[in-house]
Amino acid sequence: MVKKVLKFGGTSVGSIDRIQHVAKIIKKEHDTGSQVIVVVSAMAGKTNELVKFSKNISENFDKRELDVLLSSGEQVTCALLSGCLLELKVNAKSWLNWQIPILTDGEHTNARIVNMNVSKINSFLEKGVAIIPGFQGVSKNGDVTTIGRGGSDATAVAVAKLFKADACEIYTDVDGVFSSDPNKVPVAKKIDKISYDEMLELSSLGAKVMQSSAVQTAMMYDIPLEVRSTFTDRKGTRIFDRENIDYSKSVTGVAYSKDDAKITLIGVQDKPGVAADIFEPLNKAQINVDMVIQNISSDERTTDITFTIKREDLIKTKDILSNNKKINYKTINHNDKVAKVSIVGAGMVATPGVTYKMFRGLADEKINILAISSSEIKLSVIIEEEKTLIAVKKLHTIFDLD
Amino acid sequence: MVKKVLKFGGTSVGSIDRIQHVAKIIKKEHDTGSQVIVVVSAMAGKTNELVKFSKNISENFDKRELDVLLSSGEQVTCALLSGCLLELKVNAKSWLNWQIPILTDGEHTNARIVNMNVSKINSFLEKGVAIIPGFQGVSKNGDVTTIGRGGSDATAVAVAKLFKADACEIYTDVDGVFSSDPNKVPVAKKIDKISYDEMLELSSLGAKVMQSSAVQTAMMYDIPLEVRSTFTDRKGTRIFDRENIDYSKSVTGVAYSKDDAKITLIGVQDKPGVAADIFEPLNKAQINVDMVIQNISSDERTTDITFTIKREDLIKTKDILSNNKKINYKTINHNDKVAKVSIVGAGMVATPGVTYKMFRGLADEKINILAISSSEIKLSVIIEEEKTLIAVKKLHTIFDLD
Numbered sequence: 001m002v003k004k005v006l007k008f009g010g011t012s013v014g015s016i017d018r019i020q021h022v023a024k025i026i027k028k029e030h031d032t033g034s035q036v037i038v039v040v041s042a043m044a045g046k047t048n049e050l051v052k053f054s055k056n057i058s059e060n061f062d063k064r065e066l067d068v069l070l071s072s073g074e075q076v077t078c079a080l081l082s083g084c085l086l087e088l089k090v091n092a093k094s095w096l097n098w099q100i101p102i103l104t105d106g107e108h109t110n111a112r113i114v115n116m117n118v119s120k121i122n123s124f125l126e127k128g129v130a131i132i133p134g135f136q137g138v139s140k141n142g143d144v145t146t147i148g149r150g151g152s153d154a155t156a157v158a159v160a161k162l163f164k165a166d167a168c169e170i171y172t173d174v175d176g177v178f179s180s181d182p183n184k185v186p187v188a189k190k191i192d193k194i195s196y197d198e199m200l201e202l203s204s205l206g207a208k209v210m211q212s213s214a215v216q217t218a219m220m221y222d223i224p225l226e227v228r229s230t231f232t233d234r235k236g237t238r239i240f241d242r243e244n245i246d247y248s249k250s251v252t253g254v255a256y257s258k259d260d261a262k263i264t265l266i267g268v269q270d271k272p273g274v275a276a277d278i279f280e281p282l283n284k285a286q287i288n289v290d291m292v293i294q295n296i297s298s299d300e301r302t303t304d305i306t307f308t309i310k311r312e313d314l315i316k317t318k319d320i321l322s323n324n325k326k327i328n329y330k331t332i333n334h335n336d337k338v339a340k341v342s343i344v345g346a347g348m349v350a351t352p353g354v355t356y357k358m359f360r361g362l363a364d365e366k367i368n369i370l371a372i373s374s375s376e377i378k379l380s381v382i383i384e385e386e387k388t389l390i391a392v393k394k395l396h397t398i399f400d401l402d
Numbered sequence: 403m404v405k406k407v408l409k410f411g412g413t414s415v416g417s418i419d420r421i422q423h424v425a426k427i428i429k430k431e432h433d434t435g436s437q438v439i440v441v442v443s444a445m446a447g448k449t450n451e452l453v454k455f456s457k458n459i460s461e462n463f464d465k466r467e468l469d470v471l472l473s474s475g476e477q478v479t480c481a482l483l484s485g486c487l488l489e490l491k492v493n494a495k496s497w498l499n500w501q502i503p504i505l506t507d508g509e510h511t512n513a514r515i516v517n518m519n520v521s522k523i524n525s526f527l528e529k530g531v532a533i534i535p536g537f538q539g540v541s542k543n544g545d546v547t548t549i550g551r552g553g554s555d556a557t558a559v560a561v562a563k564l565f566k567a568d569a570c571e572i573y574t575d576v577d578g579v580f581s582s583d584p585n586k587v588p589v590a591k592k593i594d595k596i597s598y599d600e601m602l603e604l605s606s607l608g609a610k611v612m613q614s615s616a617v618q619t620a621m622m623y624d625i626p627l628e629v630r631s632t633f634t635d636r637k638g639t640r641i642f643d644r645e646n647i648d649y650s651k652s653v654t655g656v657a658y659s660k661d662d663a664k665i666t667l668i669g670v671q672d673k674p675g676v677a678a679d680i681f682e683p684l685n686k687a688q689i690n691v692d693m694v695i696q697n698i699s700s701d702e703r704t705t706d707i708t709f710t711i712k713r714e715d716l717i718k719t720k721d722i723l724s725n726n727k728k729i730n731y732k733t734i735n736h737n738d739k740v741a742k743v744s745i746v747g748a749g750m751v752a753t754p755g756v757t758y759k760m761f762r763g764l765a766d767e768k769i770n771i772l773a774i775s776s777s778e779i780k781l782s783v784i785i786e787e788e789k790t791l792i793a794v795k796k797l798h799t800i801f802d803l804d
Contacts, residue, residue: 016455016458016459019459020459050478053418053478053482054482054485056418057418057421057422057482057485057486057489058485058488058489061485061489062484062485062488064495065481065482065484065485065488065496066481066485068477068480068481068484068496068498069477069478069481069482069485071477072474072477072478072481075470075471075473075474075477076452076455076471076474078470079467079468079470079471079474080455080456080459080467080471082464082467082470083456083459083460083463083464083467083468083471084459086460086464086467087459087460087463093466094467094470096470096500096546098498098500098501099500099544142501144498
């Protein structure tokens with residue numbers, strides 16, 4: 001008996017019509033004889049509406065009560081979807097966070113699922129489809145806890161893991177994972193198969209198809225995922241272990257993000273320990289430093305140090321640097337009009353010359369590289385923000401993704 | 403230590419502004435040193451919106467899932483109100499149906515509260531205000547169950563009973579219970595004190611200030627109620643035992659309703675058992691027959707029987723009568739353009755001539771009485787619907803209520 005977890009995001013259940021459509025997808029799956037557990041998000045816009053309510057009351061709305069408030073959204077979808085399935089003569093039942101229960105570690109608005117009781121639902125699955133709310137759980141103390149925005153993906157993967165499902169399908173409003181953003185790069189193509197780690201690099205680099213921590217969990221427990229569209233019948237993107245993928249191309253996708261900022265310290269004393277003195281206080285303040293470059297300065301006794309951070313951390317970072325008595329430098333420059341463009345591909349390791357090819361391509365378009373970082377399956381550069389799309393399209397072309 | 407239950411209806415919590423206003427009322431009560439338990443309805447319009455969603459899916463939307471759906475409304479209000487109180491530096495905490503739990507007898511969409519765990523909330527009350535959702539509970543099987551429209555009143559009274567509260571205040575959008583509908587009878591006055599049974603007669607006769615079954619429970623356990631406005635500072639109407647009220651007036655209020663219909667069977671055989679043959683099948687079909695009148699017919703061997711039913715039961719009633727082989731009659735007449743007008747007053751028993759005075763008053767206005775029924779504290783007549791307001795105003799005047 002095949003057991004599947006199907007997860008439907010907010011736009012997929014954004015209206016009664018759409019929920020009825022989702023019910024038909026589930027019925028089709030159920031009719032094949034599969035056991036089906038469904039995880040649903042709140043109807044599109046609902047969570048934002050509730051957040052707005054809370055912000056009208058207080059910018060620091062109590063987190064425990066925020067969780068009670070927001071968790072109502074998925075409860076509504078669960079009931080409506082179960083009702084639709086029953087109307088289609090498919091036996092179905094909603095299971096709320098406390099009815100299962102879904103146990104979390106208890107941190108409000110940012111909890112982690114630690115366990116679920118599977119026995120009751122497992123015996124129900126022999127009779128019908130179980131509908132579970134994403135994004136939420138109950139703490140040991142019996143409080144409602146939510147697991148952060150996009151948390152329904154995490155719920156789906158946790159359900160797949162704990163119920164030992166054979167597959168976990170993430171239904172969304174796009175056809176799957178693309179070689180680049182299809183709204184901006186019209187030649188971008190849907191990727192049929194991708195490895196967890198490539199997917200992780202793509203999600204963390206700005207391809208917002210699936211929540212990163214959910215992909216991470218799937219990778220850790222080797223749960224095969226499929227991202228596919230609720231609105232078409234097309235096959236989606238299958239995500240699984242790298243070993244099971246044959247790579248014909250060195251690069252799988254080109255991603256970009258515009259949430260970085262670059263800081264340069266000019267005229268830093270060139271002596272051992274200075275980098276530690278610079279970055280230690282940033283680390284303490286939980287500021288994530290991404291890329292670091294050290295240039296030789298015109299003055300021999302000093303050097304220039306450039307690094308990138310999240311754009312939202314810019315002011316905090318400059319404050320910390322200004323108040324750091326341990327370091328000496330001439331000036332601080334910053335640039336928050338930068339973008340990070342990355343090529344991702346598990347095939348990169350086996351293909352010599354990828355780095356050169358990328359730099360050559362960008363140079364041909366007269367794009368200046370401000371910083372570089374790389375991992376086994378990823379090569380990222382920081383460039384001027386206004387050149388982002390030119391860079392993405394160029395890389396997409398030269399790595400045969402068009 | 404005084405312990406109070408405050409209940410706020412849908413219009414009282416219909417917007418963020420209003421919820422913030424309600425929080426101030428609660429803070430004021432809490433600042434006097436009272437222990438406060440608050441019962442809230444869903445925001446005005448919310449339950450109707452959710453019902454509409456369900457009806458778009460199916461006219462027979464599954465009742466279990468309907469309860470899951472509708473119960474989300476009060477959950478939202480609980481969280482928002484707790485957040486407002488915390489913002490006002492009043493310690494507060496929402497308690498959901500399953501967290502308390504509120505135990506019901508388990509009938510979906512029409513459950514009855516059978517018990518609540520009071521210990522956890524009682525110890526919390528020493529520290530802060532407990533916010534509880536009205537209208538819902540959990541069955542023995544762990545299913546969400548709602549207790550029918552207007553059920554938040556029933557929750558409030560059940561909470562008052564089980565927590566042994568000293569008072570139960572029902573906050574609503576009117577100043578209290580009026581001697582008649584103030585929107586239609588401008589001279590109607592707010593009643594300061596009223597007995598449970600008078601209130602019951604008024605609610606069941608169409609004065610929709612409080613849900614009848616909640617008043618019934620309050621009467622049974624002698625829980626003093628006060629109905630008052632969320633939007634003014636005025637004293638409301640206190641509802642308690644009849645023995646504690648001095649009656650200066652024979653009649654307390656004049657109520658009316660327009661949901662009745664009248665049926666007349668003309669030329670029914672005048673012999674023993676015929677009434678039983680007529681009404682038994684109606685009773686079996688759960689059609690509630692209100693008033694019955696038997697007239698002598700022009701033909702000596704036959705009689706005319708008139709009775710009233712709920713207007714919504716009219717077609718069903720006519721069908722049952724037509725298919726009833728046990729009875730013989732010439733024709734059926736019906737009239738669904740009738741209204742029931744009633745005078746209610748615990749002082750009526752002690753005042754002779756009330757009946758005569760009512761009939762005289764209606765006759766003065768040339769209003770024909772189509773049927774009559776009475777109880778110890780109530781006298782109702784069926785009249786032509788178009789004369790309703792003339793009758794109500796006349797009775798309001800002649801019984802000194804203006």
